[in-house]
Amino acid sequence: xxxxxxxxxxxxxxxxxxxxxxxxxxxxxxxxxxxxxxxxxxxxxxxxxxxxxxxxxxxxxxxxxxxxxxxxxxxxxxxxxxxxxxxxxxxxxxxxxxxxxxxxxxxxxxxxxxxxxxxxxxxxxxxxxxxxxxxxxxxxxxxxxxxxxxxxxxxxxxxxxxxxxxxxxxxxxxxxxxxxxxxxxxxx
Numbered sequence: 001x002x003x004x005x006x007x008x009x010x011x012x013x014x015x016x017x018x019x020x021x022x023x024x025x026x027x028x029x030x031x032x033x034x035x036x037x038x039x040x041x042x043x044x045x046x047x048x049x050x051x052x053x054x055x056x057x058x059x060x061x062x063x064x065x066x067x068x069x070x071x072x073x074x075x076x077x078x079x080x081x082x083x084x085x086x087x088x089x090x091x092x093x094x095x096x097x098x099x100x101x102x103x104x105x106x107x108x109x110x111x112x113x114x115x116x117x118x119x120x121x122x123x124x125x126x127x128x129x130x131x132x133x134x135x136x137x138x139x140x141x142x143x144x145x146x147x148x149x150x151x152x153x154x155x156x157x158x159x160x161x162x163x164x165x166x167x168x169x170x171x172x173x174x175x176x177x178x179x180x181x182x183x184x185x186x187x188x
């Protein structure tokens with residue numbers, strides 16, 4: 001963003017990384033807007049956000065880095081897991097600002113609890129007390145559960161020894177399918 005790839009001779013260098021390309025686009029837009037105050041504000045905000053990301057990656061989940069516990073990641077470092085666990089142990093309901101928001105949401109829910117109007121539906125749908133989609137929480141939970149079960153099966157299939165399988169590679173699709181079904185049965 002500080003030094004974006006600018007057009008030169010009718011073409012512009014495009015980054016392979018989507019994150020870097022987005023930063024370049026923002027940088028080019030800021031140059032086109034020619035607003036030094038806006039550019040400085042965005043540069044300062046970006047610096048703070050990057051510092052928060054770095055802190056979260058190092059396991060320090062204070063300040064803005066606390067948002068990292070809301071993200072789904074493929075793998076978290078042991079330091080991040082320990083830091084998140086410590087935050088939950090210290091204050092499982094989050095900071096007092098969050099508790100106030102939950103109290104306000106509970107008041108709104110109580111106000112519209114017996115109201116079947118379209119307005120009530122719109123208001124209640126807009127309240128999110130959980131990272132789950134309130135319009136489909138069961139589906140969100142089931143999708144995560146199925147992903148976890150499939151992951152367990154993949155690990156089991158990779159490390160479990162199969163009595164029916166020789167040390168040789170599977171010779172045909174039928175044998176591989178039989179092995180897959182047998183492996184799933186043994187997992188359960």
